[in-house]
Amino acid sequence: MTDTLTADAAGAPAADDLETVRFANGLSCSLPASSPLAKLLHSQRTWTGPDARQRLGILRAAKSVAIVGASPNPARSSYFVATYLQQSSDYRLYFVNPNATEILGEPAYASLTDLPEVPDIVVVFRRGSDIPQVIDEVVAAGAKTIWVQLGIWNEEAAYAGEEKGLTVVMDRCIKVEHARFHGGLHLLGFDTGQISARKTLR
DSSP: OOOOOOOOTTTHHHHHHHEEEEEETTEEEEEEETTTHHHHTTTOHHHHHOHHHHHHHHHHHHHHHETTOOOTTSSSSHHHHHHHHHHHHOOEEEEOTTTTTTTTTTEEEEGGGGGOOOOSSSEEOOOGGHHHHHHHHHHTTOOEEEEEOTOOOOOOHHHHHHHHEEEESOOOOHHHHHHHHTSSSSSSSSSSSOOOSOOOOO
């Protein structure tokens, strides 16, 4: 099936108008937020997080990122994302996993409160049902932003986090968002494989 994308004046879909949606088989894709399919898939959702401009602001302002649920297993998505952030950003990275001692050559910490500083962003790789507990841990640690990875959704927790003063990003991959804003991805979320002379934000 071919989807028709809404184009801007230059003929490309605007990044602000794209939504990442997930299907029952676990696959995901980016669609225009105004498309009937995107509306149908998100029809049961009432919470909306920061828009593209706000997410860019979060990424630009951050100096440190903690990954809760980081794994030393290269097959895990958290390992892939951590590798990307370690190699393609200037963030100070902290890995939180009570069952690991080292991840990607860095020490692993048992909890957020064990970190040497309060992270600007706490990225979460945990089940949706675990998010309320993680939110409490983020608040206790003094962090201000929780970024719940793509495919993880807990709407009640998102509202609760905001009520506790957190900025909440949910069901979005920080690697994809960072790469898109920094020129590493096509607007649809694919790696362009191109080297650009344009200065990128690290």
